[in-house]
Amino acid sequence: MTPVVDLQRVSVRYGSQLALRDVSATFPSGAVGLLGPNGAGKSTMIKALLGLLAPDTGEMRVLGLDVRRSPLQIRGRIGYMPENDAHIPRMNAVTFVAYCGELCGLPPADAMQRAHEVLYYVGLGEARYRNIEQYSTGMKQRIKLAQALVHDPSLLFLDEPTNGMDPKGRDEMLELIRDIAHNKQINLILSSHLLPDVEYTCDHVVVLDKGGIAAAGPIATLKGPGGRVFELRVKGVADQFLAAMRGAGLECHTTDDDVMRVFVPDERGPRYLFTLAAQHKVQVRHLRASVPTLEDVFAKAVGEP
């Protein structure tokens, strides 16, 4: 299958700062999360893919088109929801969204009709005649999504779409994004530093760190082989027990509050932890199972303990 986005050895420099260094990655169709801590280069990558930033080296293709040669054709087929607050001043929502549709080539009547439809879809139907400058932060996020959707793009770039939203609004936005990706057949790239957002909405993930690719692939694969992660607290010499578990081939690390996270393969099971504890004369005070999360993948990819 042709990748939606393909980067080959792309480097982008801001003055003396290298924001993306020799990045090669492919984004398959569907929903792909672009993960990374602040300053990892996520927004830079999106802006380079939009043709807003010229890379110093490398080749980029979006929807099979070369970014350098066909930026307008690409921008006509993608929707971009920027990270920060952005709107056209002195317009109400429906005029603004219709205007964005016209800028993308839609005839005025079609743009207006789609503006109404899209505003209903994102949950702003009742507020569509209000001036955008009176909107709350959550509503401004929705209107940015609406303007990115109005021309029915083949690919959506969503840059931190849940920024500044309250929990309810955030959940609704994530539902929308999930619906767009899984039911409306629109490819999307979701840039975020919020792991649960990416895990909930995306099937694939690309982890960026310090301007380079730290990990990439389907989330299920990256989470690793069958097995479970256990949170474990013991009474006794914890360091020795930790060393013993590592010696037994278990992957484990400690957290700030004396809790150890231990990955136990399916064939061993939790009883093995008790056996090991008994052998080393430590008492298990707390054992709780949890499934591997994207947080584990992310921590591993960026080298966090």
Add this chain to the structure above:
Amino acid sequence: MPIHDQGYRHYQGTRAPHGGAWWIIARSHMATLLLYRWFQILLLVSFAPFVVRAVQIYFASTNAQVAEFLATTPDTFRDFLSQQRLSVFLVVIMQSGLIADDRRTNALQLYLSKPLTRVEYVLGKLVPPLVFVLGVTLLPAVLLLILQIVFSGSLAFLRANLFLLPAITLFSLAQALLSACAILALSSLSNSRRFVAVMYAGIIFFTAAMYQVLRGITSSRRWAVISPGEMLDVIANAIFRARGEPAVPVYVAVIVLLAIVGVALVILERRIRAVEVVA
């Protein structure tokens, strides 16, 4: 089955080819501006000199006694365009937010993420001040010329002054282009439309005042080069074949005005970017 599906639907219609976005931007801005009461009042008031001149032309064409001291000449049109200088200033200054507002609301990255080029964006923003300035200069001046023909009932005046229509058009275009480029460049330098308006007014009035001061001190009119208004006067006098020694040679005035337009375009080229790179 619902009569109207309020969910998301894929678009099946046609899309316009790239290249027309500048007109969408220009049209939207002009429509927004025309909704403002103050702007409507300004446009109406800017036609007051036109009414006065129309009355003058009527009496000069129909009354021989009036024609003796108020005869219609090419200077009538040149003076009319000079009188419109204040209207031009006000019309331009009301568009100080052309780019500043977009910068304030981060709209630039929205525009430039759409299928349009930076040139289209600038063109779309350049058209409204051009149209409105021509609307208070070229349009009434041409209407006055038509009224002169209608009131006098002959083409004699036009035949005797064939250069007049091209002169009106050329001077109006020069004034509109200079004003539009200047306000657009200044607007791209700030996020505040008020600050842009103050800068524009400051440049116009400060340079004119400086010229008068330097002229008084040095008794030389060559200092006119620092004042865009004076340069426009030199060009107007040349275009309308007015008598008198110009402050500076016409080619100098043309170079100065072209330089201002050039600097404005360079500023726009550097400032109209979706991503501001701070090295």
